[in-house]
Amino acid sequence: MRKTNNQIDSVLFTPYVQFPRPSILKLGGNFIQETYALTKRLVLQAHRRPATLLAGLFQPLLWLVLFGALFQNAPIEVFSTSNSYRHFLTPGILVFTAFTGALNAGLPLMFDREFGFFNRLIVAPLISQLSIVMASALFISSIALLQTFIILLLATFLEKTIYWQSFLLITIVLGLLTTALTMFSISLSLILPGHIELLALIFIINLPLLFSSTALVPFSFMPTWLQIMASINPLSYTIETIRSLYVTTDLNWTSCVVKTIWGEFSLTSLIILMILFNLILGFFVTYSVNKKIK
Template identity: 45%
Template sequence: MSKAISSLESTRAPGTVPGLLSAEFWQETLALTRRWFIQLKRRPTSLVLGIAYPLMFLLLFGAAFQNAPRGFLGGATGNYLQFIAAGIIIFTAFGSALNSGLPIVFDREFGFLNRILVAPLVSRLSIVFASSIYIVALSLVQTAVVMGVCALMGANFAAGWGGLPVLILAVVLLVVGFTALSLGLAFVVPGHIEILGILLVLNLPLLFTSTALTPLAFMPPWLQWVASLSPLTWAIEPVRHLYVMPDWSLTTPILNAPWGQLTLEGALLALLLFDLVAVALVGNLLKKALR
């Protein structure tokens, strides 16, 4: 990585400051991204645990509620395993995104982040871009594995190949938003003890205040409001719709929320808005931290 960054500095034209769309910036970003994949190759624990943890929920909850009555599923077709598959898939991606700030904190504590910051970088935002690209790629790999396990267990993806781009879009939009928040948090907390505590507090409550494991109609009114406004629900419901409906449309209502009906298109737009808000919230913070 140091050789790549050094080569960037040596080829930079005197007196020029390349922008974020320049080839130099993206070459630098890819060099930093490659570092994360090298770490993953040496220590694949994060990849394995990121798959094993949600699969544990799939196996336990799938077995516990396999005889759930059809009314429990809120009128959705298929069994509970097919119902929960969407929640587990999104929970897998969410877990990777939520933990994305942790490696940055360890880089801070071990002094490696300071070494990167004093390097002749085109833009220090490449650090953030590299982490985001890595987490998105990692989440998609973990999601693909979980989808394969769900298929082996009998949860078939009804929408077929045509629905995969929508599923990928929902996963990526969710991951980008929570990755931005997690990276912002990584530059605020004092150390890894604090961020681990925060992640532990957020992980399961965010899961259970969504429609990952139970339909919205099964919840009490106050929890219906909370779950219907959760970004996790906005990602889960489009994927669930694709799992149970072979004939789908972007304008089809997928959630009867207390405040009205949410369409598949509306859920994706809500996720996009969530991303914009998340990036805006942490943008100034990251600029100050990376000066």
């Protein structure tokens, strides 16, 4: 069957336009691929410089051993259900390890800014620039959680009083704290002009937040003004929650885990507060990324 001239003209001169249909699964797969590639780059950097990871693990172990030995004869049973000061100190060291690691999350991004690599990532044809932030957050959070998990295992082996049933809840609480502080540090790395300012701010924040929490002593041992500061400090809520989790076997979601001058908080309310804290900092880091890109 032969085609007529009109049919041939319609085939030759009518453009064939196929509109692309963006697939959510395809976009999500590309975003995961970008995040994986950027995270792998950070893993390779850490593999070439393992001293940083070892120092992040060695420092809290020193705190645990030295402070635990320094106050081993303290009458800990007077103000705590723990059987030794090292047992009382372990939650504070766990939170301090996660806190320190998460605060340093902005340093790789800051160095990328100073060396010009961040500008290359911005102009690269990425599906979303948030994959840059996601890779840094995922890498630092994983390292911080790995360090705290090692310390928790060592403390469990030494004390033999930490219940394995509470490991999952302790991991969730530490994960929420680490994620929030990681986003805060990444936001600072996009706002501050250089790594000198970021390191100075980290040094200023680090120890004051530690000593104004219940990591070393309970609320009852603090003066009133310090109790107010400790009740505002988010580290105190995380420390007291973990302390309640690993000394109590019959803890449920409605049990009181934190007692401050503002009142009592159950495990459910504290998880909700930490999720809200993460959402607020998530909006903050998204705003910082969009502002920096513009």
